[in-house]
Amino acid sequence: MRETFLNKRVTGLKPSGIRKYFDIAATMQDVISLGIGEPDFFTPESISQAGIRSIQHGDTHYTSNAGLIELRHALSKHLEKKYAVSYNPDNELIITVGVSEALYLVFTAVLEPGDEVIIPTPCFVSYQAEVELAGGVAVEVPSRLENDFNPDPAAIEAAVTPRTRAILLGYPNNPTGAVATRDTLHKIADIAEKYDLLVVSDEIYDRLVYDFEHVCFSAIPGMHKRTVLLGGFSKAYAMTGWRIGYSAAPVEISKGMLRIHQFTVMSAPTMSQMAAMEALENGEPFVEEMVAEYDRRRRLIVSGLNSLGLKTFEPRGAFYAFPQITVSGLNENLFAERLLQEEHVALVPGSAFGVGGEGFVRCSYATSYEKIEEALRRLERFMRRVG
Ligand SMILES: Cc1ncc(COP(=O)(O)O)c(C=O)c1O
Known part of the structure; x- marks a missing residue:
């Protein structure tokens, strides 16, 4: 029997760095996910x-x-x-x-x-x-x-x-x-x-x-x-x-x-x-409505992260903030892992997105304003502990 029927193009593919955290999060209660890359709105x-x-x-x-x-x-x-x-x-x-x-x-x-x-x-x-x-x-x-x-x-x-x-x-x-x-x-x-x-x-x-x-x-x-x-x-x-x-x-x-x-x-x-x-x-009015709401959340998350000492570039598009977390003394993988285990907040380590993402994590703000507020409270507790 062959060792594998798969070709090298497939066996050589790295698994997505995002999946792992979702799999862990799925086994937990009370998780706030800033990990997802899709709108939380219903289709109009x-x-x-x-x-x-x-x-x-x-x-x-x-x-x-x-x-x-x-x-x-x-x-x-x-x-x-x-x-x-x-x-x-x-x-x-x-x-x-x-x-x-x-x-x-x-x-x-x-x-x-x-x-x-x-x-x-x-x-x-x-x-x-x-x-x-x-x-x-x-x-x-x-x-x-x-x-x-x-x-x-x-x-x-x-x-x-x-x-x-x-x-x-x-x-x-x-x-x-x-x-x-x-x-x-x-x-x-x-x-x-x-x-x-x-x-x-x-x-x-x-x-x-x-x-x-x-x-x-x-x-x-x-x-x-x-x-x-x-x-x-x-x-x-x-x-x-x-x-x-x-x-x-x-x-x-x-x-x-x-x-x-x-x-x-x-x-x-x-x-x-x-x-x-x-x-x-x-669809235009719906787009404008959703963009206005993302914008409100964007301002909340960016000012919240910056005030915790996590230097965050002000995003100009999409629905992600990308804070630098080096001040925590943890690398991005440990930061994501511990934040999930200890505070039940899911986000994605920046290195999952390729070279240049080391020392950063991705936080999606395609989730409700209230959940972002709660995630920031949990992050504050976490930063007090590790920072
Ligand atoms: C930059 C980018 N391109 C493409 C996609 C996939 O889009 P689609 O749902 O149209 O396949 C995504 C989904 O997250 C994305 O972030």
């Missing part, structure tokens, strides 16, 4: 109703592989209106099973074995795995607190080799809450041009920004032709479980991605596509 009623109607009306069949043409038209209009970027609904947009699937599609479509993808870290936990599953090599380039966790163009350029194929950006950022500045993105655009690289820009948190400008990467002059823009409905419309997102890319890349999509998932769930259409057409 009218959006849910659109999904329910689709089932009741028998709209329960496959759609075209790229997704309902009406949804692609609505998405094209939305992107044009929001960012003045133009995508042809007929051949440049694919409705996917979340940004997660879109990440899988793009790297499977473009990478040859051994091709390198430069990723500013800390970043979303799936990025390295998606690159490696597609046979590529993830090259991590840390972003720094001193620089507001902006990606570092000089470090990115220094990491370019003849094997570099793409740069993967995720801004607004999970886990730091950074929003890349226009100036930084222009510098990265110059690097992409100079070395003829593809840029994959995961903008799933584009709607969750707090008095800060989000720049759509493909709207930067000259970048449309070398950008794969990824976006979704999970975060802005509280639709994580609907599993719906999209990619927007030049025709050739879209065609390649669609070929894989067609043989792996066929089409994104039809009822979710109907719900997504309603979200684009009438």
Whole structure:
């Protein structure tokens, strides 16, 4: 018998650093979780109703592989209106099973074995795995607190080799809450041009920004032709479980991605596509309401953490705070482990998000104001003990 039937790409994948803490938390009572990366809100009623109607009306069949043409038209209009970027609904947009699937599609479509993808870290936990599953090599380039966790163009350029194929950006950022500045993105655009690289820009948190400008990467002059823009409905419309997102890319890349999509998932769930259409057409007031509430929680958690001596960058987007915990004398893993065991507060060690996350923890504020208040009280007790 073989030692394993699995291939090296799979056996080589590191387990997610997030799961472990959730598994421990699940065995405990009275845990306040600042660990989750999804909205605590219900999907807005009218959006849910659109999904329910689709089932009741028998709209329960496959759609075209790229997704309902009406949804692609609505998405094209939305992107044009929001960012003045133009995508042809007929051949440049694919409705996917979340940004997660879109990440899988793009790297499977473009990478040859051994091709390198430069990723500013800390970043979303799936990025390295998606690159490696597609046979590529993830090259991590840390972003720094001193620089507001902006990606570092000089470090990115220094990491370019003849094997570099793409740069993967995720801004607004999970886990730091950074929003890349226009100036930084222009510098990265110059690097992409100079070395003829593809840029994959995961903008799933584009709607969750707090008095800060989000720049759509493909709207930067000259970048449309070398950008794969990824976006979704999970975060802005509280639709994580609907599993719906999209990619927007030049025709050739879209065609390649669609070929894989067609043989792996066929089409994104039809009822979710109907719900997504309603979200684009009438979801704006809900987005604004949720952003206002995240903003209130953001201010609470940032001032609370800073007043405990945990230096916290003021997040400009997404729903995460990323305090530095070195003052506690613990490393991020011990900090998370002891805080969970002793005070029943779950958060995630920064190193789970790659190089540059050491000495930090991620606290999600996608949980109620009252729970954040209680978590801060528990943290205060903890800091008095360890600090
Ligand atoms: C940066 C980032 N990209 C993508 C995803 C996954 O999104 P989706 O639900 O669209 O698959 C997440 C989820 O946490 C995320 O934080």
